[in-house]
Amino acid sequence: MYPAEFDYHRPGSVADAIKLLQDNPEAKLLAGGHSLLPVMKLRLAQPTALIDISSLSELSGVSEDGDALVIGANTTYHDLMNSSVIKNKLPVLAEASDLVGDVQVRNKGTIGGAAAHADPASDLPAVLLALNAEFKTVGPSGEKTHKATDFFVDMFTTTLEPEEVLTEIRIPDVSNVAGATYLKFAHPASGYAIVGIAAVKTASGEVRAAVTGSVPIAVRLSAVESEISGKDLSDDNIAAAAEKATEGMDFVGDIHASDEYRAHLTKVYTKRALKKIAG
Amino acid sequence: MKHEITVTVNGTKHTAEVESRALLVHFIRDVLNLTGTHIGCDTSQCGACTLLLNGQAVKSCTILAAQVDGKEITTIEGLATDGNLHPVQEGFWQEHGLQCGFCTPGMIMSSVDLLGRIPNPDEQQIRHNLEGNLCRCTGYQNIVKSVQFASKKMSGAAGDD
Numbered sequence: 001m002y003p004a005e006f007d008y009h010r011p012g013s014v015a016d017a018i019k020l021l022q023d024n025p026e027a028k029l030l031a032g033g034h035s036l037l038p039v040m041k042l043r044l045a046q047p048t049a050l051i052d053i054s055s056l057s058e059l060s061g062v063s064e065d066g067d068a069l070v071i072g073a074n075t076t077y078h079d080l081m082n083s084s085v086i087k088n089k090l091p092v093l094a095e096a097s098d099l100v101g102d103v104q105v106r107n108k109g110t111i112g113g114a115a116a117h118a119d120p121a122s123d124l125p126a127v128l129l130a131l132n133a134e135f136k137t138v139g140p141s142g143e144k145t146h147k148a149t150d151f152f153v154d155m156f157t158t159t160l161e162p163e164e165v166l167t168e169i170r171i172p173d174v175s176n177v178a179g180a181t182y183l184k185f186a187h188p189a190s191g192y193a194i195v196g197i198a199a200v201k202t203a204s205g206e207v208r209a210a211v212t213g214s215v216p217i218a219v220r221l222s223a224v225e226s227e228i229s230g231k232d233l234s235d236d237n238i239a240a241a242a243e244k245a246t247e248g249m250d251f252v253g254d255i256h257a258s259d260e261y262r263a264h265l266t267k268v269y270t271k272r273a274l275k276k277i278a279g
Numbered sequence: 280m281k282h283e284i285t286v287t288v289n290g291t292k293h294t295a296e297v298e299s300r301a302l303l304v305h306f307i308r309d310v311l312n313l314t315g316t317h318i319g320c321d322t323s324q325c326g327a328c329t330l331l332l333n334g335q336a337v338k339s340c341t342i343l344a345a346q347v348d349g350k351e352i353t354t355i356e357g358l359a360t361d362g363n364l365h366p367v368q369e370g371f372w373q374e375h376g377l378q379c380g381f382c383t384p385g386m387i388m389s390s391v392d393l394l395g396r397i398p399n400p401d402e403q404q405i406r407h408n409l410e411g412n413l414c415r416c417t418g419y420q421n422i423v424k425s426v427q428f429a430s431k432k433m434s435g436a437a438g439d440d
Contacts, residue, residue, distance in 0.1 A: 001321050007280045008299035008345045030346075036343045038323045050299070051344060078335070102411025103389060104326060107335040108342070190324075191410070 003040035007049040012060060014138055014165050022140060024049040029165065030075060032111040033039035034105050049142050050210060059112065059167055062086055071172040073112025077101075078112060096127045096198070099184055101191055108248050112166045118217060120155045120252065121192035123222045125218035127182050129210035130198035131171050139164035155216045179204045179277035183269050184213065187256055194257045195265040197221075199273035205230065207277070208272060214262035223247035224270055233278035242271035285346040288313070289350045289357030297344040304328045306344035307354060315355035323419075326412035329385035330354045336392035338411070355384035358391065360426045366432040367391050367425070376425030378416035390426045399430055 007024070011017040012179045020025055024276060027049035029039050029213035039045045053059060053172050071080070077097040080086050086094050099108055100114075101154060114124045115135065128148050135146045144174035151158050160166060184196035193213030200208045207228045212218035221244075235257055246263045251258030283295045288311060307313050307330065316339060317371055319327030323341040330339050331353040358365035367390045370376060377383045386409065393400060393408040400408065405426045406419070416421060 002302070002305075003300045005280075006299055008282060008343065010345075030343075031420075033343070033346075034338075037343070041321070050343075054346065063383075102326070103322075103392060103408050104336050104338045104411040107332075107337055107392075108280060110297060249384055 001041040012024040025055040032108040077106035094183040126198040126210040126212035181276040197269040301344040304339035366377035367429040370428035374424040
Protein backbone atom coordinates (compact mmCIF):
# COMPACT_ATOMS: atom_id res chain seq x y z
CA MET A 1 0.00 0.00 0.00
CA TYR A 2 1.34 3.36 -1.00
CA PRO A 3 0.32 6.58 0.71
CA ALA A 4 -1.16 9.32 -1.46
CA GLU A 5 1.47 11.53 -3.09
CA PHE A 6 3.29 14.08 -0.98
CA ASP A 7 6.52 16.03 -0.98
CA TYR A 8 9.28 14.85 1.32
CA HIS A 9 11.59 17.36 3.00
CA ARG A 10 14.50 16.77 5.33
CA PRO A 11 15.38 20.09 6.99
CA GLY A 12 18.77 20.57 8.60
CA SER A 13 17.49 22.43 11.66
CA VAL A 14 14.38 23.10 13.72
CA ALA A 15 14.32 26.63 12.26
CA ASP A 16 14.21 25.19 8.73
CA ALA A 17 11.48 22.77 9.79
CA ILE A 18 9.36 25.69 11.03
CA LYS A 19 9.89 27.53 7.72
CA LEU A 20 8.76 24.43 5.84
CA LEU A 21 5.68 24.17 8.08
CA GLN A 22 4.86 27.80 7.27
CA ASP A 23 5.30 27.21 3.54
CA ASN A 24 3.28 23.97 3.53
CA PRO A 25 0.08 24.47 5.54
CA GLU A 26 -1.04 20.87 4.98
CA ALA A 27 2.32 19.38 5.99
CA LYS A 28 2.99 16.97 8.82
CA LEU A 29 6.17 16.42 10.80
CA LEU A 30 7.68 12.96 10.46
CA ALA A 31 9.64 11.51 13.39
CA GLY A 32 9.31 7.76 14.04
CA GLY A 33 6.43 7.61 11.60
CA HIS A 34 4.83 4.56 13.17
CA SER A 35 1.53 6.28 13.84
CA LEU A 36 1.57 8.63 10.85
CA LEU A 37 2.65 6.35 7.97
CA PRO A 38 0.10 3.60 8.71
CA VAL A 39 -2.80 6.08 8.58
CA MET A 40 -1.35 7.62 5.41
CA LYS A 41 -1.21 4.18 3.80
CA LEU A 42 -4.87 3.72 4.66
CA ARG A 43 -5.50 7.23 3.24
CA LEU A 44 -7.00 8.33 6.53
CA ALA A 45 -4.44 11.14 6.42
CA GLN A 46 -3.20 12.79 3.24
CA PRO A 47 -0.72 15.51 4.14
CA THR A 48 0.71 17.29 1.10
CA ALA A 49 4.21 17.21 2.55
CA LEU A 50 6.19 15.36 5.19
CA ILE A 51 8.92 17.23 7.02
CA ASP A 52 11.34 14.62 8.32
CA ILE A 53 12.82 15.80 11.60
CA SER A 54 14.00 12.32 12.63
CA SER A 55 17.66 13.01 11.91
CA LEU A 56 17.86 16.39 13.67
CA SER A 57 20.46 15.76 16.35
CA GLU A 58 19.44 18.93 18.21
CA LEU A 59 16.25 17.06 19.16
CA SER A 60 17.99 13.94 20.45
CA GLY A 61 19.37 12.74 23.70
CA VAL A 62 18.74 12.80 27.42
CA SER A 63 20.56 15.24 29.66
CA GLU A 64 20.44 16.59 33.19
CA ASP A 65 19.85 20.25 33.91
CA GLY A 66 20.13 20.78 37.63
CA ASP A 67 17.39 18.65 39.14
CA ALA A 68 15.55 18.31 35.84
CA LEU A 69 15.85 15.70 33.13
CA VAL A 70 15.69 17.08 29.61
CA ILE A 71 14.61 14.62 26.95
CA GLY A 72 14.91 15.59 23.29
CA ALA A 73 11.71 15.04 21.34
CA ASN A 74 13.46 12.62 18.96
CA THR A 75 14.51 10.29 21.76
CA THR A 76 13.16 6.85 20.88
CA TYR A 77 11.61 4.36 23.27
CA HIS A 78 14.72 2.24 22.69
CA ASP A 79 16.92 5.18 23.70
CA LEU A 80 14.85 5.78 26.85
CA MET A 81 15.16 2.10 27.82
CA ASN A 82 18.91 2.18 27.31
CA SER A 83 19.77 5.61 28.71
CA SER A 84 21.84 5.25 31.88
CA VAL A 85 20.52 8.62 33.11
CA ILE A 86 16.91 7.43 32.73
CA LYS A 87 17.64 4.05 34.29
CA ASN A 88 19.31 5.67 37.29
CA LYS A 89 17.12 8.70 37.83
CA LEU A 90 13.70 7.85 36.47
CA PRO A 91 13.41 4.14 35.67
CA VAL A 92 9.62 4.41 35.30
CA LEU A 93 10.19 5.99 31.88
CA ALA A 94 12.31 3.03 30.76
CA GLU A 95 9.81 0.54 32.21
CA ALA A 96 6.83 2.22 30.55
CA SER A 97 8.71 2.44 27.24
CA ASP A 98 9.27 -1.32 27.33
CA LEU A 99 5.48 -1.78 27.32
CA VAL A 100 4.97 0.23 24.14
CA GLY A 101 4.24 -1.64 20.89
CA ASP A 102 7.00 -4.05 20.01
CA VAL A 103 10.77 -3.93 19.46
CA GLN A 104 10.52 -2.55 15.95
CA VAL A 105 8.13 0.17 17.09
CA ARG A 106 10.33 1.02 20.08
CA ASN A 107 13.33 1.33 17.76
CA LYS A 108 11.58 4.03 15.75
CA GLY A 109 8.90 5.61 17.92
CA THR A 110 9.84 8.80 19.77
CA ILE A 111 8.69 10.36 23.02
CA GLY A 112 7.97 13.64 21.23
CA GLY A 113 6.00 11.89 18.51
CA ALA A 114 3.94 10.02 21.10
CA ALA A 115 3.21 13.23 22.98
CA ALA A 116 2.38 15.29 19.90
CA HIS A 117 0.21 12.56 18.39
CA ALA A 118 -1.78 12.26 21.65
CA ASP A 119 -3.26 8.88 20.88
CA PRO A 120 -5.81 8.15 23.62
CA ALA A 121 -4.30 4.68 24.14
CA SER A 122 -0.68 5.84 24.20
CA ASP A 123 1.31 4.94 27.32
CA LEU A 124 3.77 7.75 27.90
CA PRO A 125 1.28 10.64 28.17
CA ALA A 126 0.00 9.20 31.47
CA VAL A 127 3.54 8.85 32.79
CA LEU A 128 4.46 12.37 31.68
CA LEU A 129 1.34 13.78 33.36
CA ALA A 130 2.14 12.03 36.64
CA LEU A 131 5.73 13.28 36.45
CA ASN A 132 4.56 16.90 35.97
CA ALA A 133 6.45 17.07 32.68
CA GLU A 134 6.83 20.32 30.76
CA PHE A 135 6.72 20.50 26.99
CA LYS A 136 8.87 22.95 25.08
CA THR A 137 7.65 23.98 21.66
CA VAL A 138 9.25 26.27 19.11
CA GLY A 139 7.36 28.12 16.40
CA PRO A 140 7.43 31.30 14.33
CA SER A 141 6.74 33.37 17.46
CA GLY A 142 9.50 31.73 19.49
CA GLU A 143 9.61 29.26 22.35
CA LYS A 144 6.79 28.25 24.65
CA THR A 145 6.61 25.90 27.60
CA HIS A 146 3.43 24.00 28.42
CA LYS A 147 2.55 22.04 31.51
CA ALA A 148 1.49 18.47 30.79
CA THR A 149 -1.97 19.23 32.16
CA ASP A 150 -2.34 21.99 29.55
CA PHE A 151 -0.58 20.17 26.70
CA PHE A 152 -2.99 17.26 26.27
CA VAL A 153 -6.33 18.71 25.17
CA ASP A 154 -8.37 15.90 23.64
CA MET A 155 -8.11 12.78 21.52
CA PHE A 156 -5.25 13.40 19.04
CA THR A 157 -5.25 17.07 20.05
CA THR A 158 -2.63 19.04 21.93
CA THR A 159 -1.85 22.72 22.32
CA LEU A 160 0.76 22.43 19.55
CA GLU A 161 0.05 24.95 16.82
CA PRO A 162 0.31 23.83 13.18
CA GLU A 163 3.57 25.73 12.67
CA GLU A 164 5.21 24.63 15.90
CA VAL A 165 7.67 21.86 16.66
CA LEU A 166 7.76 20.03 19.99
CA THR A 167 11.46 20.09 20.80
CA GLU A 168 11.94 18.78 24.31
CA ILE A 169 10.24 17.31 27.33
CA ARG A 170 11.48 18.34 30.71
CA ILE A 171 10.86 16.43 33.93
CA PRO A 172 11.36 18.76 36.90
CA ASP A 173 12.32 17.92 40.51
CA VAL A 174 13.55 14.45 39.69
CA SER A 175 15.22 13.95 43.08
CA ASN A 176 11.84 14.55 44.73
CA VAL A 177 10.37 11.46 43.04
CA ALA A 178 10.31 8.82 45.76
CA GLY A 179 8.37 6.17 43.84
CA ALA A 180 6.83 5.86 40.42
CA THR A 181 5.10 3.19 38.42
CA TYR A 182 3.10 2.62 35.26
CA LEU A 183 0.74 -0.34 35.06
CA LYS A 184 -1.35 -1.23 32.08
CA PHE A 185 -3.99 -3.67 31.02
CA ALA A 186 -3.01 -4.12 27.40
CA HIS A 187 -5.18 -5.28 24.56
CA PRO A 188 -3.82 -8.79 23.99
CA ALA A 189 -3.41 -8.39 20.22
CA SER A 190 -2.47 -4.76 19.68
CA GLY A 191 -0.71 -4.11 22.99
CA TYR A 192 -2.45 -0.74 23.22
CA ALA A 193 -3.64 0.30 26.67
CA ILE A 194 -7.24 -0.62 27.49
CA VAL A 195 -6.29 1.20 30.65
CA GLY A 196 -2.93 2.48 31.84
CA ILE A 197 -2.27 4.12 35.20
CA ALA A 198 0.81 6.08 36.14
CA ALA A 199 1.40 6.94 39.78
CA VAL A 200 4.13 8.99 41.43
CA LYS A 201 4.84 9.75 45.06
CA THR A 202 7.22 12.50 46.03
CA ALA A 203 9.55 12.85 48.98
CA SER A 204 7.43 15.79 50.08
CA GLY A 205 4.38 13.51 50.42
CA GLU A 206 2.49 14.40 47.26
CA VAL A 207 0.80 11.65 45.24
CA ARG A 208 0.06 12.16 41.55
CA ALA A 209 -1.79 9.75 39.30
CA ALA A 210 -2.86 9.79 35.67
CA VAL A 211 -4.86 7.54 33.41
CA THR A 212 -4.66 6.68 29.71
CA GLY A 213 -6.47 4.22 27.44
CA SER A 214 -9.82 4.20 29.17
CA VAL A 215 -10.51 7.91 28.60
CA PRO A 216 -10.56 10.15 25.49
CA ILE A 217 -7.17 11.62 26.38
CA ALA A 218 -4.68 10.94 29.15
CA VAL A 219 -5.58 12.98 32.21
CA ARG A 220 -4.65 13.38 35.89
CA LEU A 221 -6.88 11.55 38.37
CA SER A 222 -7.47 14.64 40.45
CA ALA A 223 -10.23 13.12 42.62
CA VAL A 224 -7.89 10.27 43.55
CA GLU A 225 -5.09 12.70 44.28
CA SER A 226 -7.14 14.89 46.59
CA GLU A 227 -8.53 11.84 48.42
CA ILE A 228 -5.09 10.39 49.18
CA SER A 229 -3.27 13.68 49.59
CA GLY A 230 -1.69 14.08 53.02
CA LYS A 231 -2.65 10.55 54.07
CA ASP A 232 -0.63 7.39 54.59
CA LEU A 233 -0.58 5.01 51.66
CA SER A 234 -2.31 2.37 53.77
CA ASP A 235 -4.43 -0.30 52.11
CA ASP A 236 -7.64 1.32 53.38
CA ASN A 237 -6.68 4.79 52.21
CA ILE A 238 -5.59 3.44 48.83
CA ALA A 239 -8.87 1.54 48.42
CA ALA A 240 -10.85 4.68 49.24
CA ALA A 241 -8.79 6.78 46.82
CA ALA A 242 -9.06 4.21 44.00
CA GLU A 243 -12.86 4.35 44.34
CA LYS A 244 -12.61 8.01 43.25
CA ALA A 245 -10.87 7.10 39.99
CA THR A 246 -14.11 7.29 38.01
CA GLU A 247 -15.41 10.47 39.63
CA GLY A 248 -16.22 13.12 37.05
CA MET A 249 -14.69 11.07 34.25
CA ASP A 250 -16.01 10.02 30.86
CA PHE A 251 -14.89 6.60 29.71
CA VAL A 252 -14.42 5.29 26.21
CA GLY A 253 -16.32 2.23 24.99
CA ASP A 254 -15.57 0.31 21.81
CA ILE A 255 -15.50 -3.24 20.45
CA HIS A 256 -12.52 -4.06 22.67
CA ALA A 257 -13.99 -3.01 26.00
CA SER A 258 -17.18 -1.25 27.10
CA ASP A 259 -17.04 2.06 28.94
CA GLU A 260 -18.33 0.30 32.04
CA TYR A 261 -15.54 -2.27 31.91
CA ARG A 262 -12.91 0.40 31.32
CA ALA A 263 -14.24 2.36 34.29
CA HIS A 264 -13.97 -0.77 36.45
CA LEU A 265 -10.43 -1.48 35.25
CA THR A 266 -9.48 2.12 35.94
CA LYS A 267 -10.34 1.67 39.63
CA VAL A 268 -8.58 -1.71 39.81
CA TYR A 269 -5.39 -0.46 38.17
CA THR A 270 -5.39 2.76 40.19
CA LYS A 271 -5.46 0.65 43.34
CA ARG A 272 -2.65 -1.58 42.10
CA ALA A 273 -0.52 1.36 41.03
CA LEU A 274 -0.96 3.14 44.37
CA LYS A 275 -0.08 -0.07 46.22
CA LYS A 276 3.03 -0.39 44.12
CA ILE A 277 4.30 3.09 44.95
CA ALA A 278 3.35 2.58 48.59
CA GLY A 279 6.05 -0.08 48.52
CA MET B 280 8.91 14.47 -6.12
CA LYS B 281 12.00 12.26 -6.49
CA HIS B 282 15.00 11.95 -4.23
CA GLU B 283 18.40 10.46 -4.82
CA ILE B 284 19.41 8.15 -2.01
CA THR B 285 22.62 6.30 -1.34
CA VAL B 286 22.27 3.36 0.96
CA THR B 287 24.51 0.43 1.90
CA VAL B 288 22.61 -2.84 1.76
CA ASN B 289 24.34 -6.02 2.90
CA GLY B 290 27.69 -4.29 2.49
CA THR B 291 27.06 -2.98 -1.04
CA LYS B 292 26.46 0.69 -1.74
CA HIS B 293 23.48 1.51 -3.96
CA THR B 294 22.42 4.87 -5.35
CA ALA B 295 18.90 5.23 -6.71
CA GLU B 296 16.12 7.70 -7.31
CA VAL B 297 13.03 7.10 -5.22
CA GLU B 298 9.63 8.75 -5.01
CA SER B 299 8.68 10.49 -1.78
CA ARG B 300 6.04 7.90 -1.05
CA ALA B 301 8.08 4.80 -1.92
CA LEU B 302 8.26 2.51 1.08
CA LEU B 303 11.57 0.98 2.07
CA VAL B 304 10.21 -2.55 1.60
CA HIS B 305 9.30 -1.80 -2.01
CA PHE B 306 12.74 -0.35 -2.66
CA ILE B 307 14.39 -3.46 -1.18
CA ARG B 308 12.18 -5.91 -3.06
CA ASP B 309 11.41 -4.18 -6.35
CA VAL B 310 14.51 -2.08 -6.98
CA LEU B 311 17.23 -4.20 -5.38
CA ASN B 312 15.38 -7.50 -6.05
CA LEU B 313 16.02 -8.68 -2.51
CA THR B 314 12.77 -10.56 -2.11
CA GLY B 315 13.65 -12.35 1.12
CA THR B 316 12.14 -9.40 2.97
CA HIS B 317 8.42 -10.13 2.85
CA ILE B 318 5.30 -7.99 2.80
CA GLY B 319 2.75 -9.49 5.15
CA CYS B 320 0.08 -7.31 6.70
CA ASP B 321 1.40 -4.04 5.27
CA THR B 322 -0.05 -2.34 8.35
CA SER B 323 2.99 -2.35 10.68
CA GLN B 324 1.81 -5.29 12.72
CA CYS B 325 3.13 -8.64 11.46
CA GLY B 326 6.87 -7.95 11.20
CA ALA B 327 7.41 -10.03 8.02
CA CYS B 328 9.17 -7.00 6.49
CA THR B 329 11.64 -6.64 9.37
CA LEU B 330 15.22 -5.79 8.45
CA LEU B 331 18.09 -4.15 10.28
CA LEU B 332 18.50 -0.40 9.80
CA ASN B 333 21.79 0.78 11.28
CA GLY B 334 21.74 -2.46 13.28
CA GLN B 335 18.20 -2.09 14.67
CA ALA B 336 15.20 -4.21 13.72
CA VAL B 337 12.59 -2.09 11.97
CA LYS B 338 9.47 -2.70 9.91
CA SER B 339 10.36 -1.67 6.39
CA CYS B 340 6.70 -1.25 5.38
CA THR B 341 6.53 1.72 7.77
CA ILE B 342 9.64 3.60 6.67
CA LEU B 343 10.06 5.67 3.54
CA ALA B 344 12.88 4.77 1.20
CA ALA B 345 13.81 8.48 1.22
CA GLN B 346 14.45 8.24 4.97
CA VAL B 347 17.30 5.72 4.70
CA ASP B 348 19.65 7.92 2.70
CA GLY B 349 23.16 7.44 4.08
CA LYS B 350 22.17 4.49 6.28
CA GLU B 351 23.15 0.84 6.47
CA ILE B 352 20.72 -1.99 5.97
CA THR B 353 21.03 -5.72 6.52
CA THR B 354 18.40 -8.02 5.05
CA ILE B 355 17.98 -11.77 5.44
CA GLU B 356 20.16 -12.20 2.33
CA GLY B 357 23.04 -10.51 4.12
CA LEU B 358 23.26 -12.80 7.14
CA ALA B 359 25.06 -15.85 5.76
CA THR B 360 28.79 -15.47 5.24
CA ASP B 361 30.84 -17.54 2.78
CA GLY B 362 27.99 -19.98 2.36
CA ASN B 363 27.66 -20.57 6.11
CA LEU B 364 24.34 -19.85 7.71
CA HIS B 365 24.18 -17.25 10.48
CA PRO B 366 23.69 -18.99 13.87
CA VAL B 367 20.11 -17.72 14.00
CA GLN B 368 19.40 -19.19 10.56
CA GLU B 369 21.01 -22.42 11.70
CA GLY B 370 18.84 -22.40 14.81
CA PHE B 371 15.66 -22.08 12.75
CA TRP B 372 16.91 -24.96 10.57
CA GLN B 373 17.93 -27.25 13.44
CA GLU B 374 14.94 -26.62 15.68
CA HIS B 375 12.35 -26.55 12.89
CA GLY B 376 11.54 -22.93 13.69
CA LEU B 377 9.32 -22.56 10.64
CA GLN B 378 6.32 -24.14 9.08
CA CYS B 379 5.17 -22.22 6.00
CA GLY B 380 8.21 -19.95 6.27
CA PHE B 381 6.52 -16.69 5.40
CA CYS B 382 7.31 -14.96 8.70
CA THR B 383 10.77 -16.48 8.94
CA PRO B 384 12.95 -13.73 7.45
CA GLY B 385 11.37 -11.19 9.79
CA MET B 386 11.56 -13.53 12.76
CA ILE B 387 15.23 -14.13 12.08
CA MET B 388 16.06 -10.42 11.70
CA SER B 389 14.27 -9.60 14.99
CA SER B 390 16.10 -12.47 16.67
CA VAL B 391 19.43 -11.09 15.45
CA ASP B 392 18.50 -7.70 16.95
CA LEU B 393 17.50 -9.42 20.21
CA LEU B 394 20.69 -11.47 20.57
CA GLY B 395 22.76 -8.38 19.85
CA ARG B 396 21.19 -6.67 22.89
CA ILE B 397 20.59 -9.68 25.14
CA PRO B 398 23.01 -12.49 24.28
CA ASN B 399 21.46 -15.02 26.68
CA PRO B 400 17.74 -14.24 26.87
CA ASP B 401 15.37 -16.36 28.91
CA GLU B 402 12.15 -17.63 27.34
CA GLN B 403 10.11 -14.67 28.52
CA GLN B 404 12.64 -12.23 27.09
CA ILE B 405 12.59 -14.07 23.77
CA ARG B 406 8.80 -13.96 23.60
CA HIS B 407 8.66 -10.31 24.67
CA ASN B 408 11.24 -9.29 22.09
CA LEU B 409 9.54 -11.18 19.25
CA GLU B 410 6.12 -9.64 19.94
CA GLY B 411 6.47 -7.58 16.78
CA ASN B 412 6.59 -10.70 14.62
CA LEU B 413 3.53 -12.83 14.01
CA CYS B 414 3.62 -16.48 12.93
CA ARG B 415 0.20 -17.43 11.60
CA CYS B 416 1.18 -21.10 11.69
CA THR B 417 1.55 -20.34 15.42
CA GLY B 418 4.87 -22.17 15.53
CA TYR B 419 6.13 -20.12 18.43
CA GLN B 420 7.41 -23.02 20.56
CA ASN B 421 10.03 -23.97 18.01
CA ILE B 422 10.84 -20.36 17.24
CA VAL B 423 11.76 -19.91 20.90
CA LYS B 424 13.90 -23.06 20.72
CA SER B 425 15.56 -21.75 17.56
CA VAL B 426 16.57 -18.53 19.28
CA GLN B 427 17.83 -20.49 22.29
CA PHE B 428 19.91 -22.65 19.93
CA ALA B 429 21.38 -19.55 18.32
CA SER B 430 22.06 -17.96 21.68
CA LYS B 431 24.07 -20.99 22.80
CA LYS B 432 25.86 -21.26 19.49
CA MET B 433 26.80 -17.58 19.49
CA SER B 434 28.18 -17.84 23.00
CA GLY B 435 30.26 -20.81 21.86
CA ALA B 436 28.39 -23.58 23.65
CA ALA B 437 26.07 -25.12 21.04
CA GLY B 438 26.69 -28.01 18.71
CA ASP B 439 28.41 -30.19 21.28
CA ASP B 440 25.87 -32.97 21.02
